[in-house]
Amino acid sequence: MLAGEHINTTEDRAVLHTALRRPADAEPALVVDGQNVDEDVQEVLGRVAEFAERVRSGEWTGITGKKVETVVNIGIGGSDLGPVMVYEALEPYANAGISARFVSNIDPTDIGQKTKGLDPETTLFIVASKTFTTLETLTNARLARTWLWEALAAAGVDVSDDAKKADAVAHHFVAVSTALDKVADFGIDPTNAFGFWDWVGGRYSVDSAIGLSLAIALGPDVFGEPPRGLPRGRPPRRRDAAGAERSRPHGPAEHLVRQLPWLAVACGSALRAAACTASPHTCSNRPWSPTASPCAGTALR
Numbered sequence: 001m002l003a004g005e006h007i008n009t010t011e012d013r014a015v016l017h018t019a020l021r022r023p024a025d026a027e028p029a030l031v032v033d034g035q036n037v038d039e040d041v042q043e044v045l046g047r048v049a050e051f052a053e054r055v056r057s058g059e060w061t062g063i064t065g066k067k068v069e070t071v072v073n074i075g076i077g078g079s080d081l082g083p084v085m086v087y088e089a090l091e092p093y094a095n096a097g098i099s100a101r102f103v104s105n106i107d108p109t110d111i112g113q114k115t116k117g118l119d120p121e122t123t124l125f126i127v128a129s130k131t132f133t134t135l136e137t138l139t140n141a142r143l144a145r146t147w148l149w150e151a152l153a154a155a156g157v158d159v160s161d162d163a164k165k166a167d168a169v170a171h172h173f174v175a176v177s178t179a180l181d182k183v184a185d186f187g188i189d190p191t192n193a194f195g196f197w198d199w200v201g202g203r204y205s206v207d208s209a210i211g212l213s214l215a216i217a218l219g220p221d222v223f224g225e226p227p228r229g230l231p232r233g234r235p236p237r238r239r240d241a242a243g244a245e246r247s248r249p250h251g252p253a254e255h256l257v258r259q260l261p262w263l264a265v266a267c268g269s270a271l272r273a274a275a276c277t278a279s280p281h282t283c284s285n286r287p288w289s290p291t292a293s294p295c296a297g298t299a300l301r
């Protein structure tokens with residue numbers, strides 16, 4: 001798996017989410033099917049960090065020039081649960097005045113509840129979908145888009161024609177997907193879309209651009225640090241006998257160590273879910289609680 005062999009035999013693909021956690025200067029570089037995977041990963045994660053900083057600093061604004069205060073991640077399955085779990089665990093570290101909400105259920109109650117009380121001028125939607133074809137996600141994204149136009153109009157913002165509506169979408173929607181052509185069809189500017197690769201299984205994608213909501217709300221360093229031990233792009237250096245810096249080799253042991261903090265978060269979430277199952281009345285509407293939704297099967301997806 002770590003070497004990029006096509007161990008997904010049904011789809012003849014590499015299974016390479018592990019590459020998301022490789023140090024920026026791991027040697028030798030990971031080349032799979034002629035493609036330098038390390039370069040690809042660092043390029044996208046660099047864009048994620050840069051965009052997150054623009055939102056956090058207020059350089060990126062909504063259509064009326066206001067700083068973003070809420071990011072709403074719209075996704076399901078792997079495009080939802082990893083970020084939800086990490087946000088639940090690390091929410092106290094949100095330090096830029098930006099909170100995150102997560103919409104996944106196709107029951108319109110979900111988007112209704114998650115947009116309740118939001119100021120459209122300070123809300124940024126992230127449509128997260130590996131395929132950009134998932135019914136739940138695209139339905140919720142369309143509902144969110146309609147909510148945005150209606151709520152902006154109610155606030156006195158002119159979104160009366162197609163060009164103004166498109167401008168509103170450009171300011172308030174970004175996307176994470178492997179299907180950037182479909183992102184453009186939805187009306188999201190591809191320059192505000194963050195890609196990943198077919199070799200990242202959805203359920204393992206939290207360390208990819210799918211974690212954009214975390215990078216914005218918690219900060220790129222907090223997002224990048226836990227599974228890696230150090231901020232992304234600044235891996236520890238070792239020195240050889242002559243004192244010269246050497247790049248780090250990257251092997252299975254280091255990979256495991258870099259995952260430990262995330263695993264701790266996952267264990268904490270699993271324990272909370274178990275506690276919620278045992279004592280549902282003490283729990284809020286956790287997406288992984290069997291009691292959280294009228295559609296328990298969907299809730300557990």
Ligand SMILES: O=P(O)(O)OC[C@H]1O[C@H](O)[C@H](O)[C@@H](O)[C@@H]1O
Nearest residue numbers: 076077078079129130131134202
């Ligand atoms: O990210 P998407 O393409 O929208 O897919 C979202 C989810 O869809 C289904 O539930 C699959 O079983 C998941 O593995 C996937 O993560």
